[in-house]
Amino acid sequence: MTPRDRNETEAPQNKDAPLSERYPGLEVLSADPENAQTASRSHLETYLTPRGEHYIRNHHRTPKIDEDEWTVSLTGMVTDEDELTMDEIKHDYSTESVVHMMECSGNGRAFFSPEAEGDQWTDGAIGNAIWTGTPVREILNEYEAATGDGLWLSVMGGEAIDDEDVYCRSIPMAKILDDCLLAYEMNGKQLTAEHGHPVRLLVPGWFGNNSVKWVERMHVMDTMVFGDEWTSKNGRDYTKYQQSSYRILPAQDDEPKQYASVDIFSTHDQMQSPDKIRNAYLFDQLVKSLITSPTDDAELTLPSDGKLEITGIAWAGEDEVEHVEISVDGGKTWHKAEFIGPELGRHSVQKFRYVWNADPGKQTLLSRATDEHGRSQPATISDPEAGLRGIDGTEYPWNQKGYGNNAYVPLGVSVTVRE
Numbered sequence: 001m002t003p004r005d006r007n008e009t010e011a012p013q014n015k016d017a018p019l020s021e022r023y024p025g026l027e028v029l030s031a032d033p034e035n036a037q038t039a040s041r042s043h044l045e046t047y048l049t050p051r052g053e054h055y056i057r058n059h060h061r062t063p064k065i066d067e068d069e070w071t072v073s074l075t076g077m078v079t080d081e082d083e084l085t086m087d088e089i090k091h092d093y094s095t096e097s098v099v100h101m102m103e104c105s106g107n108g109r110a111f112f113s114p115e116a117e118g119d120q121w122t123d124g125a126i127g128n129a130i131w132t133g134t135p136v137r138e139i140l141n142e143y144e145a146a147t148g149d150g151l152w153l154s155v156m157g158g159e160a161i162d163d164e165d166v167y168c169r170s171i172p173m174a175k176i177l178d179d180c181l182l183a184y185e186m187n188g189k190q191l192t193a194e195h196g197h198p199v200r201l202l203v204p205g206w207f208g209n210n211s212v213k214w215v216e217r218m219h220v221m222d223t224m225v226f227g228d229e230w231t232s233k234n235g236r237d238y239t240k241y242q243q244s245s246y247r248i249l250p251a252q253d254d255e256p257k258q259y260a261s262v263d264i265f266s267t268h269d270q271m272q273s274p275d276k277i278r279n280a281y282l283f284d285q286l287v288k289s290l291i292t293s294p295t296d297d298a299e300l301t302l303p304s305d306g307k308l309e310i311t312g313i314a315w316a317g318e319d320e321v322e323h324v325e326i327s328v329d330g331g332k333t334w335h336k337a338e339f340i341g342p343e344l345g346r347h348s349v350q351k352f353r354y355v356w357n358a359d360p361g362k363q364t365l366l367s368r369a370t371d372e373h374g375r376s377q378p379a380t381i382s383d384p385e386a387g388l389r390g391i392d393g394t395e396y397p398w399n400q401k402g403y404g405n406n407a408y409v410p411l412g413v414s415v416t417v418r419e
């Protein structure tokens with residue numbers, strides 16, 4: 001038996017216990033379907049988020065899947081359509097690992113005013129894990145699939161029952177060939193049922209909605225899922241989670257404009273090009289950071305040297321985090337933080353640290369990350385009346401579903417002097 005076949009799980013043992021018991025490190029937002037975020041930002045202090053503390057985001061219920069019976073079919077622009085068993089996926093191809101900071105595009109929705117529709121995630125719909133699996137590129141090569149520029153791989157989840165819409169995401173071929181995995185392990189252990197067992201797509205650096213769980217089919221095509229053929233296939237809509245959900249929709253739009261194909265893949269660039277793409281798709285993650293210590297409402301006692309340490313994490317999707325600044329006065333002045341810790345690759349969080357010469361009293365801390373293109377986190381969410389489609393100076397566009405919020409969030413702490 002190889003390490004890839006191990007069967008242990010850490011937190012969730014009893015599959016029939018309620019979600020809150022199986023994942024004690026999560027705050028449950030809805031139990032059916034299962035949606036839960038990391039209970040405290042202090043859980044994110046560790047470089048790697050344990051499987052039991054990584055947020056869970058489901059549109060339908062977690063399926064019960066027997067790995068030995070499961071197959072992934074490969075269809076569309078390939079020489080021979082086929083079905084792969086899990087044994088083939090695990091053993092007939094190379095094994096690769098990537099550290100990926102996954103963020104749900106609904107993370108930070110709770111900070112929208114007026115409120116945006118959906119579960120009110122604050123800042124716990126993120127997790128940094130090692131994902132291990134088979135490079136999708138190798139499977140496509142083996143089956144002599146078409147892999148030219150402008151093609152898409154539409155990846156479908158197998159959990160929908162009855163007339164539920166199929167969870168399907170179309171990923172640009174260039175990204176698939178570059179670094180996407182069919183992942184079957186998280187932090188060196190088998191995926192838990194909720195995180196996609198037996199196999200999920202893993203799209204490094206991209207918003208979590210792209211990493212399709214319980215993969216049942218991969219279809220090579222020359223458009224995204226789009227149009228009549230895919231809106232009513234076998235009585236089900238395959239386009240919903242690509243074309244309707246996960247789009248930046250200002251208050252003024254009735255529905256997102258759908259495209260057969262796009263050639264801008266950076267979410268930020270889409271948002272800034274509304275004449276080309278009217279409603280950005282949520283693809284790669286935007287630059288963002290989070291202070292993980294101290295935590296909200298902390299009461300800190302000043303040591304004799306007056307110095308307190310602030311630590312946190314920053315990430316920037318496909319880009320590098322260039323620097324992180326800290327403010328201890330609610331944003332009036334900013335100071336550069338230093339990066340610490342091991343280099344875990346460009347899709348991992350970067351951990352930062354700032355030593356604060358603190359004054360007693362109530363203080364407001366902020367962190368603000370900037371990526372390699374000089375894009376910094378905005379300060380606020382815009383007024384819906386403004387009708388923004390992209391980031392405008394320091395304002396993040398209010399949007400109907402509350403996606404992509406990367407504005408920085410004040411953290412209140414109080415500092416006292418030791419008696």
Ligand SMILES: Nc1nc2c(c(=O)[nH]1)N[C@H]1C(S)=C(S)[C@@H](COP(=O)(O)O)O[C@H]1N2
Nearest residue numbers: 055056057058059104157167195208209213
């Ligand atoms: N099949 C399927 N895949 C899915 C989803 C889903 O509902 N069904 N949710 C997506 C969303 S929106 C996110 S953020 C991530 C969450 O992955 P996690 O639950 O392992 O954290 O899975 C994605 N993959």
Ligand SMILES: [Mo]
Nearest residue numbers: 104105208209
């Ligand atoms: Mo998500």
